[in-house]
Amino acid sequence: MESWLKISCLLCIFGFLRELRPSEPYHAEILMGEWYHVTQDEVNRKVYPVGTYSYLALLIFVFLITDLLRYKPVIIANAITGISIWGTLIWTSTLGGLQAVEVFYGFYQAAEVAYYSYIYAKVDKQYYPRVTSHTRAAMFVGKLVAGLLAQLVIGMQWMNYKQLFYISVSSQVAALLWAFSLPKVEKSVYFHNRTEAIQVAGKSDGGGLEKGSGDTDGKETEPKTVPSPSKKVPAWQLLWSHFRSAYTNHLVIQWSLWYAISLSGFLQITTYMQVVWKSFANEPTIAWNGAVDVALTLLSAVFALLAGYFHAGRLSTRSSLLSMALLSILEGGCVLLSCWTVNIYLSYLGYVLYGGLFAFTITVASSELASSLVEDSFALVFGFNTFLGLILQCILTFVVVSEKVNLNLDVFQQFTVYAIYFIVIGVVYSMAVLLHYIWSCSKRSKSIQVSY
Secondary structure: OOHHHHHHHHHHHHHHHHHOOOOHHHHHHHHOOOOOOOOHHHHHHHHHHHHHHHHHHHHHHHHHHHHHHOOHHHHHHHHHHHHHHHHHHHHOOOHHHHHHHHHHHHHHHHOHHHHHHHHHHHOOHHHHHHHHHHHHHHHHHHHHHHHHHHHHHHHOOOOOOOOHHHHHHHHHHHHHHHHOOOOOOOOOOOOOOOEEEEEEEOOOOOOOOOOOOOOOOOOOOOEEEEEEEOOOOOHHHHHHHHHHHHHOOHHHHHHHHHHHHHHHHHHHHHHHHHHHHHOOOOOOOOOOHHHHHHHHHHHHHHHHHHHHHHHOOOOOHHHHHHHHHHHHHHHHHHHHHHHHOOOHHHHHHHHHHHHHHHHHHHHHHHHHHHOOOOHHHHHHHHHHHHHHHHHHHHHHHHHHHOHHHOOOOOHHHHHHHHHHHHHHHHHHHHHHHHHHHHHHHHHHHHHHHHHO
16 A cells, blocks of 8 residues: 555544544533533533634644644644543533533644644645545544434434443544554644745736636736745744735635635534524424434535536636625525424424535635645645634624623524524625626726727
8 A cells, every 4th residue: 555545544544533423413412401400591602602712712722733743742632632521521510511621622623633734744745635535535424424323322212312422432532542553744834844935926816806817907926935845944934924925815815704704604503503403392302413414414525526526627716706605695594494494304404405505615615715825825724714713703602692792592593693694795795796797897898998
């Protein structure tokens, strides 16, 4: 077996074990059950928000420490944290204990960056597309098996909801043991690099939506300083070089904004969706959360593949952005279906459709971003965009969920706000694209008249 494929397989097994958490589809069901001394409102307003704030507070720190420690130690720490989270959930029963678990869960989510970035430090760039698909597929398969396993043991009444934690903590122990088998990384992008500055043509065309139009007003784009392998430069200098190179590009800015806005809504909906289902008056005897997770995972994988197929070289940036805006409106409609219906099965359907649409849009946004970036800046840009998304999610949490603003919205009203959030985003982006198109046509017609 080729060395890059062996490393990819080793990492994918870790990713599969990490995601093998059958308790996840029933997390809210468990917390609001007989085993914990908390109410549904406390779970909604005092437990889950702690995880959101913790994730935001730790993301930048974990990103930097991952590069400094060269990935593997953070992967190991991630597995240890998983053991702590699901081990603690087995014995704790108080509000304070659950809030402490959410702090650790924030680190657990933030440390996922080590899993995704490790592989790029161990294989040649020619294999990046393949190993990226491998690592993401491993996560999908882990979630799929976890959902199937959860639905099977609950449906057959082999376990109660809380006993699913034993399987989750066991998978984290297995992931920890497997993590020690991963090869060490000798270099990283920023703190253990060997780079020199070279001049490349900047990708910022100043045209925003007019990517590939060739309309640069006769001005050549100034070359930008971008690192290339040769000699060591300070980490802060390399970070600033990549940051400036990316965020002086109009395309990167507009797609980063879309990425952050869309991600914040997705994180908020996936965090609180189980609370909505628990609030239905006609809640079924056996919750079908595991089956819903399986359907969501499968549909997301299919839609992500379709996004790559239909988008690759087939749509201009303007067309991509307009399609994203229209799909955002559809996402809002799916969220409305999930919270306005009185039939919980229609709510399941709305959630699954929303997840599939999100997978499509986020894949397109990621592809647009990747095509405009210097390769070594991928982790920085996507990490920073995730950070922006978390800031927006924290704002949504503070305004919509927190008691401090005194809106006093129930979970169905909260999800109505999230649906409107996506619909407004879609309308605003649609108007922006159409206005830009009208302005471009007007400018073109004036230039034709002048030429005559």
